[in-house]
Amino acid sequence: MQFWIIQGLNSLSLGGLLFLLSSGFSLIFGLMRLANLTHGAFFMLGTYFGATALRAYDGLNIWVTALGAGIAVAAIGGVFERLVLTRLKTNPLGQVLVTLGMSFIISDACLLLWGGDSIPVPTPQNLQSPTRVLGFVFPTYRLVLLGVAIAAAVGLYFLLERTRLGAMIRAGVDDGQMARAVGIPVSNLFTIVFCLGAGIAGAGGVLGGPILSAYPGLDADMLPLALIVVILGGVGSLLGAFIGSFVIGFTYTFGTALFPELSYIILFLPMIFVIAFRPQGLFGRLSA
Amino acid sequence: MKWIAAAVLTVVLALLPFLAGDFYVNLASQILIAALFALSLNLLVGYGGMTSLGHASYLGVAAYVCALLTSRYEFGHGPAAVISLAGTTAMAAFFGLLALRATGLGFLMITLALSQVLWGLAYRMSGVTNGDNGIAGLTRPRPFGVSLDNAASFYWFSLIVTSFAFLLMTIFVSSSFGSSLRGVRDQPRRMAALGFNPWMIRWITFIYAGFWGGVSGLLYVYYNKYIHPTSLSITSSAEALLGVIAGGSGTLGGPAVGAALVLLLKNYASAYIERWNMLLGLVFLFIVLVMPTGIVPGLGRLATAVRRGSR
Numbered sequence: 001m002q003f004w005i006i007q008g009l010n011s012l013s014l015g016g017l018l019f020l021l022s023s024g025f026s027l028i029f030g031l032m033r034l035a036n037l038t039h040g041a042f043f044m045l046g047t048y049f050g051a052t053a054l055r056a057y058d059g060l061n062i063w064v065t066a067l068g069a070g071i072a073v074a075a076i077g078g079v080f081e082r083l084v085l086t087r088l089k090t091n092p093l094g095q096v097l098v099t100l101g102m103s104f105i106i107s108d109a110c111l112l113l114w115g116g117d118s119i120p121v122p123t124p125q126n127l128q129s130p131t132r133v134l135g136f137v138f139p140t141y142r143l144v145l146l147g148v149a150i151a152a153a154v155g156l157y158f159l160l161e162r163t164r165l166g167a168m169i170r171a172g173v174d175d176g177q178m179a180r181a182v183g184i185p186v187s188n189l190f191t192i193v194f195c196l197g198a199g200i201a202g203a204g205g206v207l208g209g210p211i212l213s214a215y216p217g218l219d220a221d222m223l224p225l226a227l228i229v230v231i232l233g234g235v236g237s238l239l240g241a242f243i244g245s246f247v248i249g250f251t252y253t254f255g256t257a258l259f260p261e262l263s264y265i266i267l268f269l270p271m272i273f274v275i276a277f278r279p280q281g282l283f284g285r286l287s288a
Numbered sequence: 289m290k291w292i293a294a295a296v297l298t299v300v301l302a303l304l305p306f307l308a309g310d311f312y313v314n315l316a317s318q319i320l321i322a323a324l325f326a327l328s329l330n331l332l333v334g335y336g337g338m339t340s341l342g343h344a345s346y347l348g349v350a351a352y353v354c355a356l357l358t359s360r361y362e363f364g365h366g367p368a369a370v371i372s373l374a375g376t377t378a379m380a381a382f383f384g385l386l387a388l389r390a391t392g393l394g395f396l397m398i399t400l401a402l403s404q405v406l407w408g409l410a411y412r413m414s415g416v417t418n419g420d421n422g423i424a425g426l427t428r429p430r431p432f433g434v435s436l437d438n439a440a441s442f443y444w445f446s447l448i449v450t451s452f453a454f455l456l457m458t459i460f461v462s463s464s465f466g467s468s469l470r471g472v473r474d475q476p477r478r479m480a481a482l483g484f485n486p487w488m489i490r491w492i493t494f495i496y497a498g499f500w501g502g503v504s505g506l507l508y509v510y511y512n513k514y515i516h517p518t519s520l521s522i523t524s525s526a527e528a529l530l531g532v533i534a535g536g537s538g539t540l541g542g543p544a545v546g547a548a549l550v551l552l553l554k555n556y557a558s559a560y561i562e563r564w565n566m567l568l569g570l571v572f573l574f575i576v577l578v579m580p581t582g583i584v585p586g587l588g589r590l591a592t593a594v595r596r597g598s599r
Contacts, residue, residue: 098576100569100572101568102569260412261415264406
């Protein structure tokens with residue numbers, strides 16, 4: 001029983017983490033029709049920033065660190081979008097290829113700067129002691145992480161559904177040309193959404209640090225998970241990314257715990273079913 | 289004219305071992321393997337308009353199956369090659385069913401996700417694949433009793449296989465099926481209206497490209513006598529894709545030239561710097577931003593411009 005509950009919680013916190021990663025990917029895809037293959041690298045960059053800051057300054061607040069790293073990664077993403085991606089507006093394939101190139105550059109730069117050893121990220125001190133709920137012992141940090149992911153989902157929902165900016169983004173997702181025609185500055189929205197997505201991924205990287213730690217190849221581990229989440233949930237759909245993240249969180253955690261050698265095949269199964277029966281994803285409106 | 293040029297090129301390539309030392313002959317073998325791999329990817333990217341970021345799956349799986357069969361289960365090289373090619377082709381058929389549910393970026397994401405799953409499997413399923421240590425101590429086949437262990441004989445073997453593959457792929461794209469494939473790439477709706485089945489045309493091409501990817505995987509594992517999960521990684525797929533695009537996708541020889549350039553760059557660069565991935569990323573940015581149609585078409589346009597200018 002203890003095993004199932006603990007693994008269930010691990011699944012939920014991994015799902016939350018995956019949501020922080022894939023919501024940005026999905027938003028960017030939805031608005032810009034761009035498969036941003038740099039997304040895993042943005043996440044990893046956040047983790048390395050967080051690891052460096054938290055290890056250098058003892059007692060630094062992890063939330064402040066996540067915010068700072070998120071802003072830093074968003075800035076890098078913004079520069080990349082303005083300098084490179086905007087030049088390739090008419091060339092979707094070229095855009096994907098430069099994001100792939102950029103992910104190689106970032107991951108190799110991380111290897112150069114931080115070396116090949118894995119760097120553990122300390123769990124915040126006030127969250128280190130376990131929490132007892134109904135007689136079961138939970139690691140507090142994972143519970144809080146889940147809470148943060150849900151808060152982020154609610155925040156994103158309000159941003160998209162209840163604000164002027166969100167209304168413009170939705171208009172851009174549904175019909176970019178029409179949105180331009182009524183005077184919505186779609187190319188500025190592209191930059192905003194790209195920065196937002198990169199920033200959430202970077203902040204998620206910091207928050208995932210205490211669980212995953214920073215290591216070379218983290219980007220290559222996270223990117224396929226994000227892709228599978230988005231294929232599963234449907235591109236451009238926040239709800240899809242949310243549900244997909246938890247489905248993959250559970251599949252991956254239980255797959256790894258029960259059949260460690262086959263965890264990747266198990267990861268594959270929900271994706272096959274969705275592709276076979278609903279190729280646009282569970283909640284996808286647009287076909288990729 | 290084209291055939292004469294091809295024949296001359298083949299003769300020159302065949303004479304290479306008499307002109308160059310073992311180092312260059314081995315380098316040339318690697319180029320042939322990379323070129324075959326890029327040519328198979330070009331069937332999808334260039335002629336089919338299906339940009340796959342998971343083509344390393346076919347190279348890697350064929351290589352792994354062959355390595356496992358010959359080293360662990362004591363199969364002969366002939367049956368091992370047949371089984372691994374059949375397996376890889378069957379896998380391509382299955383992956384094609386999945387990936388071709390989508391087109392464009394969806395196709396790209398699915399092929400990437402599938403290949404990353406295989407890559408993860410090669411790392412984690414260490415009971416079978418030996419994980420990060422890879423499988424070492426493999427042997428090369430002895431077709432008709434000829435040993436391929438020296439550089440020149442392996443080079444000739446690769447040259448025969450690659451030329452044959454190039455010929456068959458050329459026939460494939462110049463056939464009427466090849467025309468319908470290009471039609472489906474450019475105007476899928478019109479082709480469907482004309483009674484063609486775009487999905488089936490794409491699927492057959494996908495399987496055919498997977499098969500040749502598998503052949504290049506066999507050559508790859510014969511050459512290296514070793515296999516490691518990196519051959520399944522996104523870097524491996526990306527190098528081939530860069531070769532295709534740099535050389536000019538949808539041209540017959542372009543991808544071979546592109547793959548040769550990528551391989552030479554990798555070999556020479558890694559002698560001086562350790563940062564191959566960063567260089568690969570920068571080259572990606574450079575090619576896409578500066579030479580989006582590739583080097584071979586770019587040079588072709590340049591040559592036309594020069595000829596026009598001289599008249």
